[in-house]
Amino acid sequence: LAALGEFGLIARIRARVARRSAGAVLGIGDDAAILSAPQDSRWLATTDMLLEGVHFQRCWESPRALGRKALAVNVSDIAAMGGRPLYALLGLGIPPSGVSLLELEAVVEGLEEEAERWGVTIVGGDTCGSASGLVVSVTLLGTPVGPPILRSGARPGEGLWVTGLLGGSAAGLLALERGFRPDRPWPVDLPRPAWIGVSELAAIRSAIDAHLTPEPRLAAGQALAGYASAMLDLSDGVASDVRHLCMESGIRARVWADRVPIHPGAEVLGRLLGRTPLELALQGGEDYELLFAAGTDPLPALAGLAGLPVSRIGEMQAGAPGAELVHPDGRVGSLSGGFDHFRSD
């Protein structure tokens, strides 16, 4: 990298990012990109950063997976508005040592691979040195495919739904912290209980994948435009994100613990590492599933998405913003916890 220099690196990124969609009048290489407006005259804009040591550890996140995830978490935000992603800008902060040019190219390759999947064109960015860790910052622009689905539209009496299975990403992170790796069968320093069979191993692998390369629910988000009254993507854990939905909509929610769809990896890793699967599902972050309220049954809208579970986990209620959890024994508690970057209590 020192021999190539900043502008050599930009030239290589520019050469690698070959995709040029019709609306991208001018891509990487000038002071700003030029984009032409989509048919819908409204745009969606979102930004998400991944910082080394906070969102990822270089010892277990491959550069390619990191690039994929950096784009995927932004696609998830556009999905949660019921939108279509179009253009991305990439900010790369590169530490003075420890990251090779090959690794940087793999980050861009992963980003480009994910961009290709979702019809996104990388149109520009910024590369610079970083005094410590690797910084990957992505801004994504898109357009609504129907009426944008805000967080504020939920009404009392509506159902509260989630796509997919929850707790997989948090369980996958636990596994990585305990020494599991995507390309290794079992940590050498961890006794392997007899109840771990082929399906349990597959569940662990799937949880790790959910953490390293989350799958944004773009088709579901778009299909829900016109059905969901409020929606957001699950990045901080369902407990926290339900509260966000309630706050923005100005009403309450009640979640039934036994209706929360738990990822099999959360079941296996919870049992293995002494954590409650429900707690991983409610409070673990980064599932990137969609949480939404809907007054009518959303299943017909999602019928085309074979294989994606959709679960009604609760209902919206009148009252001061807040959320409660109904335990299987009928006991009702408050729905608390969830990820917060700064809170220390």
Next chain:
Amino acid sequence: LAALGEFGLIARIRARVARRSAGAVLGIGDDAAILSAPQDSRWLATTDMLLEGVHFQRCWESPRALGRKALAVNVSDIAAMGGRPLYALLGLGIPPSGVSLLELEAVVEGLEEEAERWGVTIVGGDTCGSASGLVVSVTLLGTPVGPPILRSGARPGEGLWVTGLLGGSAAGLLALERGFRPDRPWPVDLPRPAWIGVSELAAIRSAIDAHLTPEPRLAAGQALAGYASAMLDLSDGVASDVRHLCMESGIRARVWADRVPIHPGAEVLGRLLGRTPLELALQGGEDYELLFAAGTDPLPALAGLAGLPVSRIGEMQAGAPGAELVHPDGRVGSLSGGFDHFRSD
């Protein structure tokens, strides 16, 4: 901050960012912002990060100045396209200690102050923890006011021009590194020579200001639409940026050393600290002046901008991309150097 939490911080930023321009249908607080298209159907998009320890040191950059600069360097990119900035997204990576809530609010306040100046609305962003230094990442969207001015349009025979005075920012950085501060008269450990008078002190102060709170040349950039054939903003030093212009336009440039307008702070601090003012002007980065090529005299276009010097520093020539420097004695050398985040030779 630990007591307030991530979502408390977001709520405070949201309350502080009051400005809501007509086109910003939905601002901070949802998964993505909703923006309506300007009358021109094309958009400009750019992103720039400021990282602690690389772009700034917290010991001399006030949080408010940091916020202002983070927006200003992006406005400069939109100016260099001949555009009008409209919407900004803010990414904030916050270290675990050493940054108070008051300081973070001052960063947002500075950003908001600068946004107000340039008619920009902050519409969204991302806050997260950072394992080490403070990260401020801004993405700015805008629209062209005329034909966008690319880097690639320069033709042989055209003049090469710059706005403002060069080397001020590099000299200001030298001064800060040597212990000068905006609010202190003179470093106690530095002997003050007799030739330093009031005007020299003012020049040093002005260089420090140029570094800490650069002034993007937005009105000039817009006025040059239709006049300049190629343009970019000076972020890496004129030596490096002239080469970028040549590379993109596929032609050569010749720069006359004695026509380069040198910031008085570069003269004073060069003499004081043993650096050549011309070297600071050519190779110092972050002046954020505009460098452009024009086939006709651009002065009439810029006549309305009282007080902004505009200098013809060279000319564009046919030939393989590259740039040369004509010294005052007639000797011709290559125009080399300039800032590169990674190059170590």
